Amino acid sequence: MSLEKILAISGKPGLYEIVTQTRTGAVVESLLxxxxxTVGAHSNISILSEIAIYxxxxxxxxxxxxxxxxxxxxxxxxxxxxxxxxxxLEEYFFEVLPDYDEDRVYASDIKKVVQWYNLLQKNNLLDSxxxxxxxxxxxxx
Numbered sequence: 001m002s003l004e005k006i007l008a009i010s011g012k013p014g015l016y017e018i019v020t021q022t023r024t025g026a027v028v029e030s031l032l033x034x035x036x037x038t039v040g041a042h043s044n045i046s047i048l049s050e051i052a053i054y055x056x057x058x059x060x061x062x063x064x065x066x067x068x069x070x071x072x073x074x075x076x077x078x079x080x081x082x083x084x085x086x087x088x089l090e091e092y093f094f095e096v097l098p099d100y101d102e103d104r105v106y107a108s109d110i111k112k113v114v115q116w117y118n119l120l121q122k123n124n125l126l127d128s129x130x131x132x133x134x135x136x137x138x139x140x141x
Contacts, residue, residue, distance in 0.1 A: 002128050003048040003063055006031075008116070010044035015119050031123050048116070053109070054101040062113070067129050068096045069117045075126065082115035089114065 007016045007028060016028035016039075025040040039045060052059035069078065072095065080092045086107040093100060093110045120126050 006048045006120070006125070007039075008046045008048065008051075008112070009039060010046075015048070015116055031119050031125075053097065053113070054104040055097065055099045056101055057099065060097065062116075063129055065097055065113060066117055066120065066126070069113070070121075070126050070129065072096055075121070077118050077121055078114050080114065082111040082118070 005018045007018060009016055009028070014030055014032035016030055016037075019027045019029050019036060022038065025038060025043070027036055027038050029036045048062055051062040053062065053065050073079065078092070080088055082089075084092075089107050089110040090102070093105070093113070117126075
């Protein structure tokens, strides 16, 4: 499964997987507790594949940032918690993405990335990061 099927919904904890589209929105399933709910078009929804992190030179897709975290942690959960302090989170993120823009990437953003990575890791969805790359390169040929 790709990040195009994984959503973050403003005001709701965790991440959600699209189960099916409806006329007025979508039915989603929580990766936290597997409960399903219907979200309408009025909900503030972010698809993970469309999120990027600011660096000093460009915007890096979230997929690439998650891959860097996965490489750093050897596919295991992160060595820090999303509940750690601002300084610890920024120090960790600096190791993952050394040129991230400290003025535009807030501690709350780093918390989300760490929390999302751990949730994807727990649900065995990180392998999709690799398979997306392979399908990208095969489409270009």
